[in-house]
Amino acid sequence: MEIVYMWINDPLRSMDEWELNFGGPWRFSFDRASEELSVKKNKLHIPRFFVPEKHLSENYYIRNITALIGENGTGKTTLLNRIASVMSGGSTELIEFSQEYEVLLIFKIDGDLRLFVGDKLHVNNGNFQESGVMEIQKTELMTEDHFQDMSIVYFSNIFDSAYVPTPNEFRNLENISTNFLIHRPYFHSSYKTNDFTPRESEMIRYLDAENQLNFLIRHRNKVEKWSLPFSMPKKVTAKFEPTMIFYEHMVNDLRSYKDAYQLEKILNSAYDDLVYKNDAVSHFTLLVIMHIYFEIRNSPKEVVEEINKSLDYYTYSEKFDIYQALEMIQFITLKAKNSFQFYETLQGLYKFINYLLEEIEQKRLQIDRKGIHIDINDSISDFLIYYRNAFRHYPFLHFDWRDLSSGERALFNIISRFSSAINSPYSKIHKKSHVLILIDEGELYLHPLWQRRLINDLIEYFSYSYCEKHRVNLQIILTSHSPFIISDLPNDHIVFLRRSDNKIKTMDGLDDHKQTFAANINTLFSDAFFMSEGLIGEYAKKKINRLANYIVQSDTTSILEHRETIEKLIELIGEPILRNKLRAMYLDKIQLTQSSLHQMEKRILELEHELLKMKGKNDDKNS
Structure with a gap:
């Protein structure tokens, strides 16, 4: 199932009779006043245009790529979210959508073009039947069966407080956007005390690192037709950087509990004993102590106070080390059975530390004051499993790729998220033959050099890793305001959003009907669409x-x-x-x-x- 054409009128959201052709052999146009739907052949349409060289599959490939181009504030993201909700919500969402807005849609289903007209519009004229479009007379005919064989993957690197479509709302949606990942229920905590809150950025850093590591594990030692456009990292560093700032927050926060004096006393003693030591294990031990605090702090208040009271009977040596930390974890674990989640986390932390000590002793891992240095080999999978069970609310290690530039990291992040979307055992893409990929400003954080090759990298990656390996057909819709992106797309695969007379309107092409594919970047930049106020700062x-x-x-x-x-x-x-x-x-x-x-x-x-x-x-x- 593909979306071929969309006409929508929603003045309250600045969508003033927007018309979107998503590429293909036909170009549609709807006139609301005359209720006329017209169609003409796209004379420059080339079938299988986005199929790369040496693509092996005849039946599964990228069917279409469309870019929504416009400056900030023109509604690109809003439109992309609207497409996500319509395409992933099934017939129920489509019917509700058509009752709320003036909308007309043309889908391609099993090779046939189907016209869906919302309740507030009528189509009584036009030559659209020439393209073979079959009109759906009643909304009931657009059934759930039409949506069963497709899934939507939504990617965005934007980090703000915007609305996030969730899988609970739309069952066919695989959301890998930054905004969604940091609001996943597993990572959400009502924890907020005094002036310290675990940073959401730390959560997303961990999730991206986990996706990247899993990507490397899947592709390591494999000779594949597609690969990253740079050398895969051979080593990763799990960094630990405890600071005085975290410690001060920790102690000040503990003082808000009238019955937390024993816990504060032990943490103070451990900190004083470890902070000035220069060896790597002491630095790691200090990080473990702070991590225990964060996990305790996220437990119910009665659990914290119960643990604190039990520490009246806990004796510890004057010199705190990693083995003393293990002993303390065991002791607290016995007292934390009333809080199952905290109990599980402490057990996981205990096992993780023992695993690390064994790996370091056997010289399979190296550790220094900067962190734990891990080779990308078979042991990295075990490391991830142990570490993943060692925390619940606050990832305490920061994974760092020392041999990647910022542009390489950004592209690596995009590819690894899409890889996780289709390779996860819980993926909604499995056993689907059609996948709609939605990418919101994928070039964000990319240097112009990497923007220039982004479309090519995505085509090669999806063609192999999605179409060939998982036997799915793809439609890709992306938003951008970069001329580097549209230089790789024909004019008829681009919808321009432009502000005019205090309204935002859609355009089918640049001024003077210039072609965009293989156009010089300077020529595109000089177009009034991008630089209406000149070419200098x-x-x-x-x-x-x-x-x-x-x-x-x-x-x-x-x-x-x-x-x-x-x-x-x-x-x-x-x-x-x-x-x-x-x-x-x-x-x-x-x-x-x-x-x-x-x-x-x-x-x-x-x-x-x-x-x-x-x-x-x-x-x-x-x-």
């Missing part, structure tokens, strides 16, 4: 305008006084035409000034000469 523009006005309006004396600054500023301008124009304006002004001075000097000499002549005549008379 706003600050530079204002600075240059002030300089031009100053040259034109100032008197020559003032210009000569500031001559050095003016000349320096002109030389700083990188655009040669602009620089030469300002230089000419400046020199014209200076030359006029110099010419006037020369004439004045000449006149003075003439007057002096006449004065001398007159003086000579007077002298002759007197003699």
Whole structure:
């Protein structure tokens, strides 16, 4: 099932008669006033356009890629979310959607084009039957069966407080967006005390690291047709960086409990004993102590106070070390059975520490003050399993790829999330033959060099890892405001969102019907769609305008006084035409000034000469 065409009118959300063609052999157009749905052939349509070279599957491939392009605030993300809800909510969501908005949709189902007209619209005219479109006369005919064989994967790297579509709302949705991952029920905690809250960013860092590590485990030692466009990391560092700030928050927070004095006493003693030691194991032990605190703090208050009371009977050595920490974990675990989740976490932490000590002793892991250095081999799977069971609320290790640039990390993150979506045993993509991929500003955080190759990398990755390996057909819809993205897409696969007369409208192409595919990036940048206010930065523009006005309006004396600054500023301008124009304006002004001075000097000499002549005549008379 593919979405081929969408017409929607929702003025309250700035969707003023939006029309979207998602590519394909036909171009549709709907006129609300005349109730006419027109169709014409797309003369430049090329079947299997997004199938890469050496693709092995004849039946499973990327059917279509469409980009929604527009500046910030034009509603790209809102539109993408709307598509997600319509396509993943099934017929019930579609019917409710059509009752709330004026909407018209054309789907491709089993090779046939189906027209869905909402309750608030009517189609009574047009030549749309020429394309083979079969109109659905009643909404009841759009049944759940039409949606059974498809799934939606929604990706976004944007981290804000926006609405997040959830799998509970839409059963066919696999949400791998940052906003959703950090709000997953497993990681959500009502924990918030004083001025410290576990950072959501730490959760997403861990989840992304876990996805990346699982990706490497799946693809390690495999010769595959597709691979990352850079060398896969051979080693990862699990960093631990306990700080005084965390410790101060920890102790201050404990003091809010009237019955937490024993716990505070033990943590203070452990901290004082470990903080100034330079060996790696002491640093790790200090991290474990802080982690125990965070997990205790996320337990019910009565559990914290019960543990604190039991510590009246706990004796510890004057010198705190990792074995003392293990002993304390065992002791607290026995007292925490009333809190099952906390009990499970402490048991997991105990097993994780013992596992690490054994691996370090056998030299299968290396540890220093910066962290635990792990080779990407068979042992990494065991490490992840033990570590995953050692925390509930706060991941206490930070995974770091030392040999990856920021652009490589960003692309690695995109690919690993999509890999987790289809390879997870709980994935909703399994046994589906159609998958709709929705990507919201995938180029976010990517250097222009990586933006330029993003479409190619996605085509090659999805063609192999989704289409060939899992036998699914794909439709991809993405949002962007980058010319680098649209240079890889034909004009008929792009919908432009543009602000005009305080409204946002959809456009089928750039001004003058320019082709976008393989277009020069500079040409695309220079189009008024992207740069309606010019091609230079706003600050530079204002600075240059002030300089031009100053040259034109100032008197020559003032210009000569500031001559050095003016000349320096002109030389700083990188655009040669602009620089030469300002230089000419400046020199014209200076030359006029110099010419006037020369004439004045000449006149003075003439007057002096006449004065001398007159003086000579007077002298002759007197003699």
